[in-house]
Amino acid sequence: MTKADVIAEIADKTGIDKAEVTHTLETFFSVVKDSLAEGENIYVRGFGSFINKKRAKKVARNISKNTAMVIDEHYIPSFKPAKIFVEQVKTSDKAKVSAE
Numbered sequence: 001m002t003k004a005d006v007i008a009e010i011a012d013k014t015g016i017d018k019a020e021v022t023h024t025l026e027t028f029f030s031v032v033k034d035s036l037a038e039g040e041n042i043y044v045r046g047f048g049s050f051i052n053k054k055r056a057k058k059v060a061r062n063i064s065k066n067t068a069m070v071i072d073e074h075y076i077p078s079f080k081p082a083k084i085f086v087e088q089v090k091t092s093d094k095a096k097v098s099a100e
Contacts, residue, residue, distance in 0.1 A: 036077045048081040 001009075007025060011018045032050050035042055042050040052075040060071050081089075 033077075039075075044082075046082055046084050048079055048085055051078050051080060052076070053078045 003025070007018055007021050010016070010021045010025075014021070032042055036050060036052055039052060041052065044050075055071075055074050055076060057073045058071050059068050061068055
């Protein structure tokens with residue numbers, strides 16, 4: 001499902017114009033990105049959490065040049081689904097079919 005599909009589905013289910021849904025969705029994405037960039041996590045009860053995960057400093061290898069390089073400590077965005085969300089997907093017939 002693409003972003004356009006999500007927008008169309010929301011517009012169909014709510015009766016709201018696609019342009020307004022697009023603006024709202026883009027604003028939501030912007031808020032999530034800006035908040036995580038500022039180090040602030042977002043918690044949506046019943047859905048999940050958008051969090052920053054800390055990656056430790058490590059030594060990695062560039063295989064093609066056979067050299068070692070240091071990757072500094074950094075943060076990456078991550079999504080952790082709520083238990084209720086995970087259970088809904090686990091018990092879904094569609095999820096079982098696509099996993100096989």
